[in-house]
Amino acid sequence: MLRAVFLFPLFFLALLSAPFAARAAMEIEVVGGAANRIAIALLPFSSAQGQPAPALQQIVGDDLKRSGQFSLLETQGMAAPDLALVGIGDWRSKGADAVVAGQVTALPGGRFEVKFRLLDAVKQTQLAGYSYTITAGQWRATAHQIADIVYEKLTGTRGAFASRIAYVQKQGKRYELKVADADGQNPRTVVRSGEPLISPAFSPDGASLVYVSFEDKKPIVYVQSLRDGGRRKAAAFKGSNSAPAWAPDGRRLAVVLTRDQASQIYLINVDGSGLTRLTQGGNIDTEPVFSPDGQTVYFTSDRGGSPQIYRVAASGGEPKRLSFGGSYNVSPTLSPDGRYLAYIGRDGGRFRVVLQDLANGQTRVLTDSARDESPSFAPNSQSVLYATVQGGRGVLGTVSLDGKTRARLSEPGVDAREPDWGP
DSSP: OOTTTTTIIIIIHHHTTOOOOOOSSOEEEEEEOOSSOEEEEEOOOBOOTTOOSSOHHHHHHHHHHHHTSEEEOOOTTOOOOOGGGOOHHHHHHTTOSEEEEEEEEEEGGGEEEEEEEEEETTTTEEEEEEEEEEEGGGHHHHHHHHHHHHHHHHHSSOOOTTOEEEEEEEETTEEEEEEEETTSOSOEEEEEESSOEEEEEEOTTSSEEEEEEOTTSSOEEEEEETTTOOEEEEEOOSSOEEEEEEOTTSSEEEEEEOTTSSOEEEEEETTSOOOEEOOOSSSOEEEEEEOTTSSEEEEEEOTTSSOEEEEEETTOOOOEEOOOSSSOEEEEEEOTTSSEEEEEEEETTEEEEEEEETTTOOEEEOOOOSBOEEEEEOTTSSEEEEEEEETTEEEEEEEETTSOEEEEEEOTTOOEEEEEEOO
16 A cells, blocks of 8 residues: 555554644754755844744754754844855854855845855855845745755755655544645645555656545546646556656656556556556565666565565666665665665664665665654755654654754644655
8 A cells, every 4th residue: 555565554553543733834853964065154144024934044044054064153133244244254263164145135116136156154155146136036046046056065965955855644534745845944735635645756757746645445646737737647456556667757656556466576667657667476466666866766576585675777677685684674665866775674673764875785774763664865866855753753864874863744643655756
């Protein structure tokens, strides 16, 4: 049921009957951080009458703190400086490696002009300077874009704060598929149903979601536009239709079907045409995911006697086993840069997120929780989003690739599961 077979007893059944109350957004708790964090003086932005809350610099600061790569110097209570007269040297003497300053000006028609500068406190130079004209509805998106610029300029890796996540919530007997900002804020409901919704996944361009709905009393794969809400059935064959995954070209899906009795992986065009079978045999093959170049499909199979991770050429052929540690490894996901495989591994009765380096096969356990599921990489390949259980309810979490920075995204009284990190 949950991506065909393997994870159903682990997570979904435990949460099926747990009620939750609707909330506006998630709360964030960050634990740990990189050993050598970059010190930033994030100065108060000058404000404008009627601007949305919270302030831009608060959203930017929350993003940067959540990454675990930065430490923010104390600036609370200070006045916003003139954007052209920021004292870089003063902040260097206080230990800052970089300074961020900005201002907001109200414009006619409810718009705002947002300017900001990123300064290198060590070299006493400007690294970036941008100006935006925005509406109130673009407030949070602009803050995330600023955080992305700061992150990339100071780390050399593009940020992922302006990306989105999808996840499923359940309230009583109602299910909701939601899309939110990467920090869990600004959630929007895409689908409501009285039957289970599972396995959401963003299309490569972020314009659509594929997911599984039980509204017809059996699992059927749907593709739904996030622009106009239109949707269509992509796989509605006899038996079970589950575990959809996008090909990088956005034109094909990998799905798991039982139309030929065994749970096997098929490739199909997004419009439901061109069905071809990829895996063979009477074993359970499920949870497919494409490599970033589209040439390989990774999946979970019990063909070796226990659930393990395998890969096979997207054109077909003999699968090759990839996971060997332990007797239970499921839910593979590939980093967008193609370097890492993440999956859920069982160790001593605990189900945790495992990271495997595809170049050398080395693995490391990233989480210290016990009931993790549904790992999904950030678009910049620097962290993993997953679902787990905390305090008897489902919450979402992120973890850095070194396992040192973890964040929880949760709402009081709300169960969340089945996350996917999109563009």
